[in-house]
Amino acid sequence: MIRAIRACKTAAEERAVVRKECAAIRASINENDQDYRHRNLAKLMFIHMLGYPTHFGQMECLKLIASAGFPEKRIGYLGLMLLLDERQEVLIDLNHTNQYIVGLALCALGNICSAEMARDLAPEVERMLQFRDPNIRKKNNQLTYLLYKSEIKRKGDWKNFTKPAALCSIRIIKKVPDLAENFINPAASLLKEKHHGVLITGIQLCTDLCKVSAEALEYFRKKCTEGLVKTLKDVVNSPYAPEYDIAGITDPFLHIRLLRLLRVLGQGDADASDCMNDILAQVATKTESNKNAGNAILYECVETIMSIEDNGGLRVLAINILGRFLSNRDNNIRYVALNMLMKAITVDAQAVQRHRATILECVKDSDASIRKRALELVFLLINESNVKPLTKELIDYLEVSDQEFKGDLTAKICSIVAKFSPEKIWYIDQMLKVLTEAGNFVKDEVWHALIVVISNASDLHGYTVRALYRAFQTSEQESLVRVAVWCIGEYGDLLVNNVGMLDIEDPITVTESDAVDVVEIVIQRHTSDLTTKAMAFIALLKLSSRFPSCSERIKEIIVQYKGNLVLELQQRSIEFNSIISKHQNIRSALVERMPVLDEATFMGRRAGSMPATVSTSTTTSINIPNGVSKPSMAPLVDLLDLSDDAPAPTSIGGSGDFLQDLLGVDLSPAPNQPGLKPAPQNGTDVLLDLLSIGTPPPQSDSSTSDILSSVQDNKLPVAPLDGLLSPSTPATPVIDLLDGFAVKPPTPENNGSAFPSIVAFESSLLKLVFNFSKPLGNPQTTLIQATFTNLSSDSFTDFIFQAAVPKFLQLHLDPASGNTLPANGNGSITQNLKVSNSQHGKKSLVMRIRIAFKMNNKDVLEEGQLNNFPHGL
Structure with a gap:
């Protein structure tokens, strides 16, 4: 059957052969043919490994397990581990008189044992750990070979080479950690075994016990550390042994398992770490690095050195080994070296810096995964002393790098x-x-x-x-x-x-x-x-x-x-x-030059703070992801050359013209100048006249609304324009910038019943009060008047209020009445908000606020979250 399947040239031919074989197996099962049952199950396992359904013959496993002969049981247990899982109820031959059959049962139990089976069979498995017979204590060679061919190649888990009882114990403590204490003493006794198969299984069992039980970890630290060090020394210095030799190295699997257990024992314990320092240095210096087996041991040795308690000389030795790995032609070895160096840099950055040139060469490697990992490591290596040469190298490479790598490289630079x-x-x-x-x-x-x-x-x-x-x-x-x-x-x-x-x-x-x-x-x-x-x-x-x-x-x-x-x-x-x-x-x-942008504020916003819909006094809601201001193309903002980081404007003497203060010039027209009228004394902004804007209506199709709404689609920074569009400004004659496109006069809103006022925010410096009202016929909309009072003895300047709401709310802020707040409550700033609740009646209002101002020329930031809104809003 295997020859026929391998001879197929197309998938259709393979499916035809498999269908034919499955039909023959079904016929044999229906005829209850016992002579060919084990051969049919072997065929089913091969078909299962190819990915075809085999459920129709899986119960044949149980029939073979119930057979008397060892060959049938061997195939039955192997099929049980491959074709069934822990949900199936099976009878395990742990008490069989044949020691080989007990070994098969332990193998199966170690692979498909459920939590209930683990609790029931744990005493039996613990008893079998004490057996002196190696046939019970480790797998027979035939079963090992079959498991390797069928299961281990697929799972990549070589610990299945261990003895069945210990393998089953590992499964039990993973399924039921409470049973770990029962296996501590039997596992410790396995560490004294001379047989490599038994020893390697006992080490793995001890490692897993340390991971699930603090009691076991402390026990092995005190009782077994010296013995494990001696065992590792014997393995390192042992003469050539053909049975365990791989590429001239004696039993690299045992080397690696011993190093991993020592790493667990030494982590966080200075005494255990001191005990193993000498042998780790010996492993690091004596192991050859020209073979994969030696590189595997060196890698585990480095990881152990970096995990145990501090020893400067050992760590330098370990990092130098990783530096040699970076020069290896094997991409996998270089990749794991880069990964380990990223961990090592937090422990000994100076030692890693010595290999900076080699790491930089890895950034130019043809393998994409190595390039990315090396670039991340270079980023961690850079400091104030080496930033110039390293940046030059990266920029030089940017000129010749692949297009798919330019994005990552550019972002890092x-x-x-x-x-x-x-x-x-x-x-x-x-x-x-x-x-x-x-x-x-x-x-x-x-x-x-x-x-x-x-x-x-x-x-x-x-x-x-x-x-x-x-x-x-x-x-x-x-x-x-x-x-x-x-x-x-x-x-x-x-x-x-x-x-x-x-x-x-x-x-x-x-x-x-x-x-x-x-x-x-x-x-x-x-x-x-x-x-x-x-x-x-x-x-x-x-x-x-x-x-x-x-x-x-x-x-x-x-x-x-x-x-x-x-x-x-x-x-x-x-x-x-x-x-x-x-x-x-x-x-x-x-078109005067822009004011100097506030660098600290901009960088702080880039770092991110309010990831919701943030409304500022530009009278529009702006989405600010991760605190970065969303750009704007609005002509209104561009005309003034304002950016998101321009400092908030202040009024000279509290009543001066906003535009005069912003631009530093006197824009008051001459009395007889044609086309312009004198600036009114009631605080009307020259800029309002210039842009033909009165009070912006809440729901209007005017040009003003179009101009302001365009802020959301721009890609230039936007500034809070506090006081720019004052809602109390009366209409005045205007200069027509749009060549005849007039602005409609605003329509006053009709407020409905009032709600009780609340103290929305109060600190030692500031008090914020909200007054609520509802427009008639629109229950989803809430009008809020915010009143800010200064409770300190110092006045506030550059006052800015911001708010953020969830997605089911829409927030609109009008400009504040000013940006200077007198001390000791001798005056206040008011600002109008409009909130639309799309989940009115289902969800209540919630809002995060941020208030920024300057006190004695120092920036102050107040933040809070409001959940105490009156019911019905």
Whole structure:
């Protein structure tokens, strides 16, 4: 049958042969043919190993077990272990007079024993551990061979070579750990055996006992450690023994089992560790490493050394062995060495550093799994002293690495540069190299962080924009183009005038027209996505103020997109054209350079804190995964050049104009200036007039709602605009940026019955009170007025309130009434919230809040979770 199956050339032929054999076996079973029963079961086991169903003949196993002869029982037990499981009720021959049949029964029990059988048969197995007959105490060779061929090759578990009684004991203590104490003394007696088969099984039994019983672990530590050390020394120094020799090494299986048991005993125990130090050093130095058997012993020896209590010399020796493994041609050996080095670096980083060059070569290996593991290890090796040479090596390899590996390598390099950067100019240089080589693999938060760093490095603005201009000429990577466009828009005048030249720079000549050419190329390039083009439009608007001589050309470029099918570009084109054509008197103020971005705040948000839907005072809900601000394309935000990390604006004297404070200029128009009216004294924001916005209605199809909702789809940072769109601002005459698209006046809401107020949050510094109301006819919506009171003796500035809600809630925040909170309760800040509950009547409101402010120029953060909302909201 086996020859016929192996001769099949197709799967269909094999299935035909198997069907024919199964039919013959069924016929033989129906005829109750006892002479061929054992042969039929052998065929069934082979068919089962091929993956075909054999359930119809499995009960033949029990008939063979019940037979009188040893050959039939041998095949029956083997079939029992292969074809049946612990759910079957079987009769085990533990009390048979034939010692070989008892060995078969113990083998079967060790493989399919259930918890109930273990409890019932544990005394019998414990008694058999005391037998002196090796035929009971270990398997016979024929059964071992059959198990190896059928079961062990499939499971890869070589401990089945052990004696049946100990094998069965291991199964019992795994199924019923409570019985472990009954096997401690019998297992300890097995460690004194001279027969390798019995000894290796006893060691495995002791190892498993230590894992399930603290009592057994303590017993073996005190009573057996010295004996195990002596046994290992005898095995290491034993002469050639043909029976146990593999590749010139005496019984490597026994070596490995002894080392594993010593590792368990030495872990956390200084006395036991001291006892085994000498023999471990001997194993590490005497074992040959040119054969797999020797490498297996060395690996287990290294793992034992790294697990037991501290011994500096031994650990250096172990790490050097791993360093030799890294030079091995076998990929499996190198991979396990890298895994072990990742554990060793937490114990002795200095010893691992000596093999840094070899590890770095593994990053360039052709095997993908070795590359990834080596890259993780390099990341752990880097510190402030070696970051520059290692980063250079990684970036050099980035140029020639495979495309599928560039993503992982780029992410690690960016993380290394951000974490260990010694100075900003080095950080900028390395990030530009990464963006030039693999910018398309760089995540958004990485180039956002680069922009933040550039913004904070005021002495490097000219150097950076020139470096980006050069890089743009040679690379089309999307992230690089975005950073280049942003910097040219911000610092284009520094690029043209060669401001801030450093000694390390080469001279460069760039005209105003050249700078505009770069941005125009980005807009016209078909590979540029919507985010990049939107950023390019912003850059053009800024350059129109920086380069007055190019203003008309910039206007012509922008006007081309007034009829673009992409609404975002069309809207920007219309608004920016209106600013350039009609509002030149305020253009320079609008496109002033961005304020220095708060680097610490941005990095903190990157680290992640509020993974829910976070609402800030931009009057829209923004999803912030892992604390990273979701980008925005909203023209409203872009016009002001605000990022998510811009510091919250403050009002001069508490009543000054917001836009004047933000931009640092006086925007009050002259009394007779056409097209503009004097700023009203009731606090109306000039910016509201500029953007034709009054109070934003809660449910409106106006242009204002469209502009504000577009914040959710942008990929530029968004800033909290506290006080920007004050709901109390009355409507005023406006400048039309949208060429005739008027904004509808807001519709006042009609509130229904009120709910009792609650103290939502209170600390030693701050008190927050919520007042509730419901709009008529809309029970799902709740209107909340939040009132903040300062309980301390110091005033608060840069006040920002944020909130997060679960997915079944929708949260909308209006701007706060101010951002300065007087001391001692002499005033308050109010802010309106609107919450829509899609599970109204089923789930109550719940909210997490975060309140940030500055007290005595120090940042303060208050956080809390609100679960005490009135019933019915």
